[in-house]
Amino acid sequence: MIRGAVTIGFLHPGQWQACFANSLNEMMFYDATTSNRIVGNPDHRFGLLGNEATATQIPAGRNKLARVVLDESESEWLFIVDADMGFAPDTVDRLIATADRYTRPVVGGLAFAHKSDGSGPFFARRYRAVPTLYRMWETDDEVGFVQNMYISQTNVCEIPSTVASCPTGAIRGDMKNKSVAVNEEKCMYCGNCYTVCPSMPIADPDNDGISIWVGGKVSNARSAPMFSKLAIPFLPNNPPRWPEVVHAVKNIIEVYATHARKHERIGEWINRVGWERFFSLTGIPFTDQHIDDFDLATETFRTSAQFKWR
Numbered sequence: 614m615i616r617g618a619v620t621i622g623f624l625h626p627g628q629w630q631a632c633f634a635n636s637l638n639e640m641m642f643y644d645a646t647t648s649n650r651i652v653g654n655p656d657h658r659f660g661l662l663g664n665e666a667t668a669t670q671i672p673a674g675r676n677k678l679a680r681v682v683l684d685e686s687e688s689e690w691l692f693i694v695d696a697d698m699g700f701a702p703d704t705v706d707r708l709i710a711t712a713d714r715y716t717r718p719v720v721g722g723l724a725f726a727h728k729s730d731g732s733g734p735f736f737a738r739r740y741r742a743v744p745t746l747y748r749m750w751e752t753d754d755e756v757g758f759v760q761n762m763y764i765s766q767t768n769v770c771e772i773p774s775t776v777a778s779c780p781t782g783a784i785r786g787d788m789k790n791k792s793v794a795v796n797e798e799k800c801m802y803c804g805n806c807y808t809v810c811p812s813m814p815i816a817d818p819d820n821d822g823i824s825i826w827v828g829g830k831v832s833n834a835r836s837a838p839m840f841s842k843l844a845i846p847f848l849p850n851n852p853p854r855w856p857e858v859v860h861a862v863k864n865i866i867e868v869y870a871t872h873a874r875k876h877e878r879i880g881e882w883i884n885r886v887g888w889e890r891f892f893s894l895t896g897i898p899f900t901d902q903h904i905d906d907f908d909l910a911t912e913t914f915r916t917s918a919q920f921k922w923r
């Protein structure tokens with residue numbers, strides 16, 4: 614990956630709007646003479662990625678752009694833009710300046726559309742710029758989205774739903790500042806509020822980590838449901854591509870695919886060969902965090918998320 618490199622990804626219906634073509638030209642010239650995020654590095658093969666798509670192909674087309682950037686390109690960032698938009702030459706630099714690989718890996722620029730504002734004098738039609746932001750709208754007999762005509766930078770999340778998202782009641786409304794306040798002592802860092810409101814400041818880039826659990830299943834087919842058990846206690850949380858996690862999961866899946874019987878699930882395979890063998894086959898270090906409490910192991914062996922060494 615080339616740090617700071619950007620792919621410009623866009624879909625078009627077979628033609629570009631003039632405002633888009635001119636903006637793209639200006640952005641390329643600007644980039645070539647300043648930051649070289651898009652052009653200028655010979656190892657950066659995917660500076661521009663444009664695909665033709667109809668309106669119904671837009672979600673699949675955008676997923677495809679993201680897949681190419683993640684799997685094949687050297688880019689750190691993907692800037693998706695519509696082929697009927699105009700934008701400033703330094704848009705990419707400004708977006709990246711507000712992004713953070715841990716706390717804000719996805720950022721967006723506010724776009725404005727020209728909407729008809731009725732008739733003006735001399736039979737002319739008036740237009741005005743409105744932000745392309747929407748909110749849910751529900752009446753007794755209608756449900757849908759309406760355009761947010763007025764926006765402010767500090768008003769991006771709904772306060773009541775953010776407060777309601779906290780299972781420990783740690784979030785309270787701060788009406789004076791039109792925001793919320795978090796009681797640190799009550800917060801258990803479950804992350805629920807973050808899913809409702811990405812502005813909630815709970816990410817910790819230094820100490821966040823990922824653990825890998827294997828063998829769990831809900832289904833009763835062939836054998837009883839099983840708990841997942843801890844395989845790897847801690848891996849660095851390293852977006853946007855999580856190389857350590859990808860490597861660990863690939864290793865487990867490849868060892869499982871090599872040694873399991875046909876149709877055998879991963880938990881069934883581990884139970885058959887034994888957890889000791891699972892650790893030796895996968896080469897995963899065995900640590901004290903994996904071990905069930907020795908005194909009570911006979912009682913908790915089947916229900917603990919750890920396991921008992923035989």
Ligand code: SF4
Nearest residue numbers: 779800801803804806
């Ligand atoms: S992370 Fe803290 S504040 Fe957020 S929902 Fe969980 S307990 Fe509440």
